[in-house]
Amino acid sequence: MVVPKQKKLHKAKITEISQVSKTLYYIKFKPESLFESKPGQFVSILCPNHTLRRPFSIASLENNEIGVLFKKKGSGTEYMAGLKIGDTIDFLGALGNGFKFDKDKKSLLIGAGVGVAPVYYLKKEIEKAGGDNRLIVGFMTKDEVPSCMSFDEIATNDGSLGLKGSILDYVEQEIISYKPDVIYSCGPHIVLKTITEIAQRHSISSFVALEKVMACSIGVCRGCVIKLKKNGTTVNASVCQDGPVFRGDEVLWQ
Amino acid sequence: MAVDLSVNKGKLKLKNPILTASGTFGYNFEYARFVDVASLGGIVTKAISLEPRPGNDWQRICETYGGMINSIGLENVGVKKFIEEKLPFLIKGNVNFIVNLAGASIDEYVKLAQICEENKINAVELNVSCPNVKSGCLEFGTDEKVLKSLVSQVRAVFSGCLIVKLTPNVTSVEKIALAAQEAGADAVSAINTVKGLSIKVRYINGKFQKETVQGGLSGKAVKPIALGVVNRISKILDIPVIGIGGIYSLEDVFEFFAVGAEAVQIGTANFTHPDISERLVNELKGFMETNGFQSLDELKEKLRGE
The missing domain is CATH 3.40.50.80 (Nucleotide-binding domain of ferredoxin-NADP reductase (FNR) module)
Structure with a gap:
């Protein structure tokens, strides 16, 4: 097991926030350090006064500026919808396989x-x-x-x-x-x-x-585990670490 | 000025009092990109059982007010794979680690402890209090006679530091804690998660949708329960108590010291702030340097005396 040395815990300034449809918001933020990601990877954003971070797929990355599309669903995303340009957020990423x-x-x-x-x-x-x-x-x-x-x-x-x-x-x-x-x-x-x-x-x-409620978002807590079919047997896989991208035919759909 | 952060209470020997709790820190290397794991007082591994366990099938976690509920069901790789694949990393990384053991019978606990003894593991924590598995675990932690028998049989085969993790889901945690001490435990840790349930109800298109997660509550919400338990048992025990429950700051650590804890474990906070454990070690060291405390014992004495 190789420990990735890439920095994963970031602070970033909000550079853009807008409501882009009746239900969706688009937020852009720029981390202080160089950020790299692949499509399908996600970031996990700290929402103050909440125990769990909120995971979001990365929707764009240009000039070290990350874009995230989200739906206002509960109190965590309500916090995010209330962010202003210049506010600082704390996030983990890029996470998952892509x-x-x-x-x-x-x-x-x-x-x-x-x-x-x-x-x-x-x-x-x-x-x-x-x-x-x-x-x-x-x-x-x-x-x-x-x-x-x-x-x-x-x-x-x-x-x-x-x-x-x-x-x-x-x-x-x-x-x-x-x-x-x-x-x-x-x-x-x-x-x-x-x-x-x-x-x-x-x-x-x-x-x-795939999407699933996550706690640690780095493969530790086993909270977001799904079942895969591999070589005729059923195995566990965490959406956060082994995914979130999976071969469709390997997922044990329920 | 060099400050002494060490904990030295019988067989419980730690370079500092900040540990990470079982199930919240994996087997250490997962967090190595966020913290210098070797700088911590120690880590408690995810619970290890004799055979690999797939864990529970249903929705396993949900956020609650001030915390979260988990129902993982002790998913783990089993002791064989742990010894072969995870242990070398813990040793190589110079990490002080405590192996959390979960058995489905007394025999299984004894076998696990024997394997730990054979592999020269210094410390184990008995998980006698997982609320999320149907057979075993919790029942060992809720009946003092069963617990006493379990701990003394493990004691007979394990020479290292033997810690028993207590559940708050009992009528008298004092009786259970005393039973652990009488059976030869070197320390107790408290608390494991509090049994709870979350149900979210939504009314959509004329139908009620319900989402239920039943399991163990952890996080800030359980801190007062944990402080209460630590306070009660530290008064009657001679062996050290390790406090666990909703620790997110140095003030929280001090609160646990004040009611008698000798060390603490950081659990759910690792999920929210993956670097919190090392930060707390540094903050504690900084506090002691700034305020002229030379040893942790001196700090605790002052904290408890005033």
Whole structure:
């Protein structure tokens, strides 16, 4: 076991904060020291007067400025929504394994709701490497679509923007028309489970970024453990350390 | 001026009184990127059982007001893998460590202690109080006769420092603590988590959604309970007490010293502030230097006397 020497505990100044849709906020912050990350990795932000840090996928990293997309859900994210430019936050990162991509493969990226964050970052990185990709996303309604991001295709459940229906209704036809070699996705559990099933039906490899309540966020507490199927046996894996990105066909979906 | 932070109470020998609690610090190397683990008084490893345990299936953690509830279920690699894979790192890193042991029967505890003895492990902490496993653990810590039998049988095979971790989930923690002492324990640590339950109810689309986590409460919320227990047992025991429960600051450490703790363990706070253990060692040292305390015993004496 090699201990990573890279600094993981950071202080950062908020450089930008905005409400980018009816339900989502986008926050940018700049750590004092050099920060490196891969799409799919996450940061764990300290919320004062809360026992647990809050984990968020990294949505962008440019000029040492980290972007995070979040939904105001409870008192932790309420604190974050109240941050102002110039405020200092304390965060851990970059944590987890992240997506591995091959620029020579055609990548279909799928995001649902706030889950668009890591696949949006992945798209930027694949593009930098000159790889072929397509990002399709789904939201309940157009009011939820973040104004700061652009996508190749949008579906809304109520049809108020883009295609009408769940993004899941369009995965199969995207596979047929775009012919991807690999699918990367992030979103609610049921969405990722269904995408994995569709990918398996078409014999396409799929990778999913999972979400789970975390305590330590570094693999110690075993609080965010899921089950994987590996070589015919069931094994435990922590979402924070072994994930959050897993091969879809290895996850024991429940 | 050099200050002496050491704890020297019978077989409990520590370079300083700041330890990390079982289950919150892994096997040490996970935190090596945040703290100099060798600078700590010691770390207590995640509980080790005879066979590997997969832990519980359901939602394992949730945040509560001033704390969190966990129901991990003692997931661990088992003693064989611990000895082969984790122990060399602890030794190589020059870390003072205490191995936390969890058995499902007295026999299992004895076997675990024997393995520790054979591997020249200096200190063990018996987990007789995990609230999250169906068989074993908690029942050993709630019945003084069973506990006495367990501790004396472990004592017979283990020559190092033997610590018994007490649960607050009993009618008389004093009786349990005395039983541990009579059976030959070198120290007790208190408290393990407090049994609790969190249920979050949401009303969505005409339906109630419930999310329940039942397990052990830890964090700031349990500090008064822990202080109460440490206060009660340190008065009646001759062996040292290690205080655990909601320690987040040097003031918290002093509070535990004031009620009789000789050392403390930092638990849930590691999750929130991964560098807190080393910070507390430095803050304690700084405080002693600034205020002219030459030894920890001198500080504790003054704290308890005034």
